[in-house]
Amino acid sequence: GENVEQHPSTLSVQEGDSAVIKCTYSDSASNYFPWYKQELGKGPQLIIDIRSNVGEKKDQRIAVTLNKTAKHFSLHITETQPEDSAVYFCAASKVDSSYKLIFGSGTRLLVRP
């Protein structure tokens, strides 16, 4: 069935260091991969996404890479700041007749000042 595995479950980095979160998906038909940031008491916020026809996408300090062959995709945050501390979720979806997202289990990122 459809499944997305996410690692690590917790990640602690020093301010200014980089953070990498990795996800693996099972459904080879998946073609859309968003990343969400969820702060305490809030809903998930879309921070970046990538489609299967692209291998890498960057937006300022955030980048996402996709390896379709291995069914892996990763989130890279450079020059981390304390305000990056949150729970990050990866997700996978098939853009067909329905917009159903399959989420990973989440990574709690702590950026130490």
Add this chain to the structure above:
Amino acid sequence: KAGVTQTPRYLIKTRGQQVTLSCSPISGHRSVSWYQQTPGQGLQFLFEYFSETQRNKGNFPGRFSGRQFSNSRSEMNVSTLELGDSALYLCASSQISSYNEQFFGPGTRLTVL
């Protein structure tokens, strides 16, 4: 543009009762999806509506139902509440396009006693 709004933000119910949650999507967005978020199961897809029609449904019992109105606003209903239904219920809206960007509301925190 205003974001996705959900009402109420917090609810306390007792077992056996029923509850209705409401979601107003971003203006112009016609797809509304609902997700359940719990510490144990993470983010799980409930159902998605477009043009007042349910296009996809997740693996939840029939006690969970929803509907969408002609103005794209959506409601979900849970009947015969169980303790395990305590969760954060999230609504996400999306434009109908070749992309699948979904934007989440703040959620409704349901506690079943």
